[in-house]
Amino acid sequence: MTAVKTASPLAHQARQASSTGAAWSLDRCVIDEEAQLRRTSLAIAGVMLGMMASASIAQDTGIGSDAYTAACAVCHGSDGKGGGEFADILTVKPPDLTVLRANNDGVFPYLDVFQVVDGRTTIRAHGTSAMPIWGNTFKQEIGESAGPFGSELLVRARITALVDYIESIQQ
Ligand code: HEC
Known part of the structure; x- marks a missing residue:
């Protein structure tokens, strides 16, 4: 899991904690970083959805002009x-x-x-x-x-x- 390799203070703290035997702390840190990764992925998905939405709006103007001509x-x-x-x-x-x-x-x-x-x-x-x-x-x-x-x-x-x-x- 690459997220653990990041040099966030939390990860550092967690690695220290785990070397002293407090493994739960590392687990929590991984979960934190995973949550962050997920948030980032969600943000990227959001941007992509936004791009798709504006593409379909552009298409709708075509639909609108066809509908106008027809009706x-x-x-x-x-x-x-x-x-x-x-x-x-x-x-x-x-x-x-x-x-x-x-x-x-x-x-x-x-x-x-x-x-x-x-x-x-x-x-x-x-x-x-x-x-x-x-x-x-x-x-x-x-x-x-x-x-x-x-x-x-x-x-x-x-x-x-x-x-x-x-x-x-x-x-
Ligand atoms: C059978 C003729 C006819 C067709 C077909 C027609 N309209 Fe109209 N439209 C009118 C008339 C007459 C008015 C003005 C009288 C009124 O508002 O009732 C009007 C008014 C309007 C207005 C109001 C304009 C203003 O000055 O406020 C809009 C907007 C409009 N039409 C859009 C459309 C759209 C969009 C379509 C196609 C989906 C459409 N019309 C199809 C006859 C038509």
């Missing part, structure tokens, strides 16, 4: 500025999604946008808007395959990817 571009336009094919036949014009930050004092209103897109908890849920309630649509598409809790997480992950994408196209 939103028809009204909001492929560039997000509101000129989709359906725009002319809607009584309420689809808003320009690239100015949400500019219209909110330079801060992208992430949570508001999330809730508007989800639509299940906003007033729109009572239903007059031309903007679909995506929370319901995604929930239906995903179904209960991941269990009720897991499915809800997948719905939110999809909305998060969309909102990340919208944030990325702010002017």
Whole structure:
């Protein structure tokens, strides 16, 4: 066990103790150093997980842009500025999604946008808007395959990817 070879004062003390016959002290020291090693490994694992997480966030922006093209571009336009094919036949014009930050004092209103897109908890849920309630649509598409809790997480992950994408196209 290499950890014992380190020149920590504790190890030194323990070796001295063991040469005087107090072996329990050395054992304790090994355990201490093992714990430290484990903490270090955990920290390394944590950093690696963090790296993996940011890689998957980068991927999510791709998912968001694909989902946007599939579900939103028809009204909001492929560039997000509101000129989709359906725009002319809607009584309420689809808003320009690239100015949400500019219209909110330079801060992208992430949570508001999330809730508007989800639509299940906003007033729109009572239903007059031309903007679909995506929370319901995604929930239906995903179904209960991941269990009720897991499915809800997948719905939110999809909305998060969309909102990340919208944030990325702010002017
Ligand atoms: C059928 C047309 C249509 C589709 C498809 C559509 N929207 Fe909308 N959207 C609208 C309209 C109309 C409004 C404005 C009226 C309203 O908010 O109810 C709107 C409003 C919004 C707003 C609020 C903007 C603001 O100024 O506050 C966001 C954000 C938004 N849509 C995102 C999306 C996203 C993301 C998708 C795809 C998942 C999507 N929309 C798909 C028609 C659409």
